[in-house]
Amino acid sequence: MEKVGAVLVAGGGIAGVQAALDLAESGYYVYLVERNAAIGGVMSQLDKTFPTNDCSMCILSPKLVECGRHLNVEILTLSEVVSIQGEEGNFQVEVLKHPRYVDEDKCVACGVCAEKCPRKVDNPFDEGLSKRKAIYVLYPQAVPLKYAIDRDHCIYFQKGKCRACEKFCENKAINFEQKEERIRLNVGSVILAPGFEVFDARLITYYGYGRFANVVTSKEFERILSASGPYQGHLVRPSDKREPERIAWIQCVGSRNINQCDHSYCSAVCCMYAIKEAVIAKEHSDRLLDTAIFYMDMRTYGKEFEKYYNRAKEESGVRFIPSRIHNVVEEPDTRNLLIRYTDNERQVIEETFDMVVLSVGLQTPRSLIEMAEKIGVSLDSHGFCSTSSFEPVATSRPGIYVCGAFQGPKDIPQSVMEASAAASSAAATLAEVRGTLVREKTYPDERNVAGEPPRIGVFVCNCGINIGSVVNVPEVAEYAATLPNVVFVDQNLFSCSQDTQDRMKAIIQEKKLNRVVVASCTPRTHEPLFQETCREAGLNKYLFEMANIRDQCSWVHMNSPEAATEKAKELVRMAVTKAALLEPLREVELGLTQSALVIGGGVAGMTAAKELSAQGFEVVLVEKGDQLGGNARFMRHTWKDEDIPTFLNGLIRSVEEDPRITVYKNAQIKAVDGFVGNFKSTLVVGDGAGEEVTVEHGAVIITTGARESQPSEYGYGEDPRIVTMQEFDRLAAQGDARVKEAKTIAFIQCVGSREPQRPYCSKVCCTHTCQSAVRLLEENPDREVFVFYRDIRTYGRNEDHYKVAREKGTLFFRYDVEEKPRVILEGGGLRVEGKDHVLGIPVTVEPDLIVLAAAIEPYDNRPLAQLYKVPLNDEGFFLEAHMKLRPVDFATDGVFLAGLAHYPKPLDESIAQAKAAVGRAVAVLATQRLQVGGTVAYADPTKCTGCGVCEMVCAYKAVHLNSETLTSEVNEALCKGCGTCVSSCRSGALQLRGFSDPQIFSMIDSLSS
Amino acid sequence: MSARRVGREALKGFITGLMEDGRTVWGPQEFQGSVRFRPLKKNGTPVLDVPNATLSPKEVVFPPSEWMFLFSTDPGREDAFVLKEVPQEGPEQVILGIRPCDARAFQILDRVFLEQGAHEDPYYRSKRDRTLLIGLGCNTPCSTCFCHWTGGGPFHTEGLDVLMTDLGDVYLLEPVTERGRALLDALQLDEAGADEVERGKHIAEEARASMGEAKDPRRIKEKDLMALFGSPFWERAHEACVKCGVCTYLCPTCSCFDIQDEVRGACGFRGRNWDTCMFALTTLHASGHNPRPTGKERFRQRFMHKLKYFQDDFGDVMCVGCGRCVQYCPANIDIREIIEALSA
Amino acid sequence: MEQQNAQDWEPKILAFLCNWCSYAGADLAGVSRLQYPPNIRIIRIPCSGRMNPAFIAAALRNGVDGVLVSGCHPGDCHYLSGNYFARRKFTVFKELLEFMGVEEGRVHFSWVSAAEGEKFAQVVQEVTEAVKALGPARHYVKEKIEVC
Amino acid sequence: MDTRVERIRSEAKRLLESGEVDLVIGFRKGSIPMVSRPWFVRTVEDTELLHWDGFCSLNLCNYLTKRKEKVAVVAKGCDTRSLVGHIQENQIQREQVLVLGVPCEGMLDRRALQERAEGTEILEVVESDGRVEIRGRGLERSFPRQEVLQHCCRICRHRNPVLHDRLLSAEVEEHQVERYEDVEEIDSQSPEERWAYFQNMLSPCIRCYACRNVCPHCYCTECFVDCSRPQWVGKSLDLNDVFTFHLFRAFHMAGRCTDCGSCERACPVGIPLRVLTRKLEKVVSERWGFEAGTDLEQLPPLATYRPDDPQDFIK
Ligand SMILES: Cc1cc2nc3c(=O)[nH]c(=O)nc-3n(C[C@H](O)[C@H](O)[C@H](O)COP(=O)(O)OP(=O)(O)OC[C@H]3O[C@@H](n4cnc5c(N)ncnc54)[C@H](O)[C@@H]3O)c2cc1C
Ligand SMILES: Cc1cc2nc3c(=O)[nH]c(=O)nc-3n(C[C@H](O)[C@H](O)[C@H](O)COP(=O)(O)OP(=O)(O)OC[C@H]3O[C@@H](n4cnc5c(N)ncnc54)[C@H](O)[C@@H]3O)c2cc1C
Ligand code: SF4
């Protein structure tokens, strides 16, 4: 069957959006199918996101916008996948598209309809805490920004009359006649990213959710905190809109609980989001807010999580109380909430809170379980999509991939990472049809306007009545005509409508305009559209400027039309002044080397090499040791109990035999030259004065891994029966007597992790220990296994290992870091003395073997970091560009990372990350040419004094000093156009195209004239 | 006898007299830690007991910044970008306490602004014509003064309208020009006694004698221009100089200016500001080319202009030996050493 | 201008907003129809890191009564760290400007995210009030040329 | 003779003879009293004129920018701090300069001395044993050295070179003096008073740019005041433009100025400019714990940041 170069992505949350963008960038046409009226998913509802606390919407919205206007992403909203026929490479997908009752081509989202709609409805986006109308946009930044009618609440649909919206819509966009459509799409692969729903807290009756007004879910609390939420970010409680003084979080609501909800798994994100919510609530509160988190284990296992937790404890003063809460009682008068718990000393304590937040878990909605069944994708016992550790984004049906929370509960970085991995896997099966279905637009040749005096055309928009009803548009237009260099002025009803666009094009050509100013709405959404029009009219798109007289004028000064009109005139004047100084900017294309370098031959590195090769790219794999495999060589089983040696040997063989992969062992990188698309790296192969090899490559993936650290406590090194995790695995594999014959085994957790010198969690140890305990007890049920731990962090499905370990009789003792267990070597015997902090009693065990969960630490990555100009974090792990949204990218273009070099993680996550890195790298490599230029900085060498400040401030290493002339040079391929270097240069040697000093000064000057 | 006298305590009255008829009287005054020529207020007194002012009174006739034309930039107006003269009239004025070196410098400025062929400068002309100079002889010339090298002296009267000599209790006022005489006459001052005139002479002689021997920069005129220009001497001489504007801005004879347009809102002006050959920008062409690319060329220009080209053109050096540049140069560049070196 | 009495006087305020957060926040204020005083004029810059203190000086010299610079919250910068550099520059510049006699309350700095339409409106309100309380710019305004 | 003079000469001689450096920059006696002149020594003969006294105050780093040859420079505490800045800002390579460090007891204030001469011209100054004697026509007075130090020296906290290859005399004691009394005084005033203060202070400025040009850290090829595209600062003596010049000159010094005092000393009309640069010095030290030119490894404060930098003024 013929392969099809298109992919369907089901689900428009962050995972789906990322997958869609990656695929579209690397040459595939994408259908993004979203059930809601707009894409964005749960992330769009969040306030801030851990662990960086950046604003969720700020970082999400640019991606949504990009998706919305990508030529090769077709968004189908209000749509669901009904069935999938065919097979890998060629599927027929049936999509059910529900009617919007608003013509997407006509709606300009002016909002008049919603203003006029008489029907108020609970707003699900605000979790029902606010109201919206029956005609609505999901949220203000929604993509696509088009209204939709909620049929179930629309008066017309329910009672047969009203149609107010239709009456007032200037654009005639309302269409009550729209019908459900069934669309058949032909695609090569499918990616499932339908996300999750939160556990319905009503099911756990003893917390009173649904009965007590001030018991809310964490998701509701996100909305309460959000500046765009129901209370505009004022922290108040629902019952009386009073500011709370004490808030409690109850963890694991609907997680790790088989009694009330049959969810034995851990939801993996709740600990972190609860900490986040507590810290942010404190920031939002003017008074001294008391926050208490009631938990079983604090699972802050991810990158930067532990520090986040520590800061919350130490700097923000969030209280953490290890106690499972059995019920919440409402005080009838105050509607405050009473919580009873036992403290460290086993005392029962009662506290009242003004609000209680339930940290609800993540689950797969019923509808998805049904859909999975219909399309033949199997789910695991918890209802999440089942995958293998070695193919962590492949579903049971070939050609269908999965990412995001549907694959298992997870946070945003992990979802994004998997999305790139799924995109990469989908692309790998379709490599030969890459680029066959993508659309490209052709434009007329650009008119050369050099030397022409400015001829500015100004188009003032009424935006229906959005602008015109407040701002006196004719007056503004008349005024614009008096401004210098303006040769043409026009007024439009809707500047963005297709017919107006056509007319503008004609006018630009007819009047020989060489600069265009549109006074209308925001450039953030509409600039690309108008720039497009300019291009179509043969003008360089940078000869365009906008004045935002709607969002900044008519909409926000509705009650002072005169002032608004004056302001509109000034905004137009400023835009016209700047426009006169606009210059056509050049975007040039650079060729690139379509191959990659992978550094580090562990599983991550090999997976990356393999995947790149599968996508058709040449790869050089560099390993500093004499063997491939890395840490996986010491491992026996994955956490899903798959056999690792078999997998590893297969992988090594396939890498070594792959004609597109060149492996260098005993090799290291010595020198690096160039930049994205055109790197030149020099390797030294062999020991001592080894042979030098130069590799040209377009991208590089760093997978240098990490190693187990050498413990310096618990008698390590003093007795052969005290071993590390990795040693234990090796001994067990070899059938060493120390393991085989051990009757009593003690595990000590967090050895060197979560300590001041390594303030992070090594992530794999707890699960490793629980899994080992289970195996030890399965081998010999008479054994005694003891685990000394601080928190058991068997996140997600790994909780099952913890559960089974307990069931099989493993005894867990919680210790406090102030009071660690002690290992005593006496008379040839081993003894561990500790204290159980849950029971408050001393414990002593006399094991035959002690296994220390030694921390995982990075290698010395500094030389590589310097060579590729990428940063490390305080602990020496590589630091990605953006913890949330670019988890495998570096700020420096063309350099990616995966595996343990990023942070400790299990095998399956390393593999997924490696695939993700490939997905991102391919987005660069597949383009064949690099677009550079546009809004970028440039340097004037005659003014530069070589002080180097620009180099120090550029986050993208895009500007550097030429080592010979000692003057700065901007690499247009790397520059992102932020202008930080420009404003930092005292010598005035740098300028930013499109936002130059003369242009900005001219706008300032024009304000006062 | 036409010499007059003003008792020390009567100085205020004398100045009040000068101010009658609406005259502005400029005199040296303390100005934020330095001494500058400023218009005296009613009943104000100049500080005459200190060595020469930090800046010469050149700023009275050739201000550091002055507007020449005004224009509108409003394209809606018919006269947009049409230059309109800034009116130049102003009151009669007297500079009281100008030193002989600075007065001689006015004559040098006259040559540049008034006598260079057809290019008479109306802005300078207007101010110069309504200005009278009442000079104060230098009883104790400073170690940095070398007016006698350049053809002047501590009691030279060239360029003055009236010469004033500090006799201690009394100021002796001797008219030099007709305008000076007329002024003194109009003020009806007491006649000076013959002994006072005598004392004045004596003081003048002593002052001159205290200055020691003069070196003569006029020998430089005879030197070959190209040889001076190409001399390796400049290489080292300029090294310490930081190329600031101190020497030239403080110099009473320097007359470079730079014409600039400045727009504020819908109006603009064309004005001129002091400039100096020491700044790279002065000779920078719009093309980016600079005929005096490095400090050496600029440094050489300053001295060649003063000591050679000006002599060639006008017969005199463009320096009156006031010593300001010597005294205030942050790098201790001493023009006297340059004169010696060039004339050697 | 001069003839107007103090009560009629409305300050002119110039804002420099970064494209990704604060400008988006201003858009959100618009989309949400939040009303704020009309005294503000916005210049969009790619990043608060682009902010050159000279722009603030130029605005004040041109007779603008108040200036607001706004960028992404720490950690949110679209360009990773532009706002951190902006914060440092601004710290120094504001201190110096105020030391030299420009009143506190003429220049303001804020972090406004893309989700903070409400905050944007509030910041504009506050800035406008602060500037109003100070009255028309007095110091550091360049004298207008009168003659023509 | 001051033993330091001998040390300077002999070091210079040795360095030139051995070819270790091509040039030694130091001071020689000036042509007038109370001034020492930068002296550029390339031959052994010229070393004889090298000199050291209480008037070697000019910051010699100013002469190091963009040099190609190997240079030795005689440097006081403040000069070495400027040198650190120069190295960080690539104006010179560390390997290229040989620092002859001179622990500094402070330089003498020419203006203060002249004031104490009450109208008589000082023709000679003699320094000995912590005292300074001035002589002129009929004048002979002496003062404790401490009383007639330059202001920047009186409040200096880094009298010893922070960076040196040779130290030419024993280190002197450092003092943790109060540096910001005048700054605080101004800080405590109302905006009106501060505005008036600086308008007054800057009104005599003639824009000769000596303050800029003597400062080692002002090395731009084109200073912002000279920029014509866009020309946003007028060039006249309009006080607003003068103010803007000083505002930005000082701003550009933030975290870089070492308070060597050269600018203030060079100003022919005696404007006390350092109060501006010291205000910023105070800001960068209080906010970010930064002190200019004391650590080669520390990035200049405006070229770096900490995510948790104080931001009390940000809404
Ligand atoms: C209260 C709370 C706070 C959180 N805080 C953080 C945090 O601070 N940091 C962090 O990293 N993570 C946080 N998370 C986790 C984060 O929300 C998830 O990791 C992330 O949203 C997962 O993204 P996704 O794209 O997989 O799923 P979703 O965001 O759920 O998106 C799925 C999309 O698919 C659509 N869809 C569903 N079914 C279909 C279908 N059949 N056909 C078509 N479309 C469909 C949905 O409408 C939705 O738009 C938090 C979670 C919660 C509940
Ligand atoms: C102690 C320990 C216990 C673990 N337990 C489990 C577990 O129970 N379950 C589980 O799923 N996962 C576990 N893991 C994680 C798992 O091993 C990794 O996720 C997986 O092996 C992928 O690793 P990697 O390829 O990123 O790095 P590695 O396996 O470390 O491979 C990195 C490779 O890069 C090479 N290299 C390093 N620096 C350079 C350089 N400068 N130039 C060239 N080559 C270089 C190294 O020699 C090495 O071969 C554990 C890891 C450790 C350390
Ligand atoms: S900041 Fe400016 S002067 Fe300094 S190196 Fe960069 S471009 Fe050159």
Ligand code: SF4
């Ligand atoms: S504009 Fe920004 S990205 Fe570009 S070189 Fe300057 S600092 Fe770097």
Ligand code: SF4
């Ligand atoms: S000679 Fe002196 S005063 Fe003149 S420019 Fe040079 S350093 Fe400045």
Ligand code: SF4
């Ligand atoms: S060159 Fe120097 S000494 Fe001569 S007149 Fe000018 S300032 Fe006076």
Ligand code: SF4
């Ligand atoms: S600004 Fe003045 S005190 Fe500071 S380093 Fe420059 S010359 Fe020295």
Ligand code: SF4
């Ligand atoms: S040295 Fe003095 S007069 Fe010259 S520019 Fe500087 S402050 Fe102004």
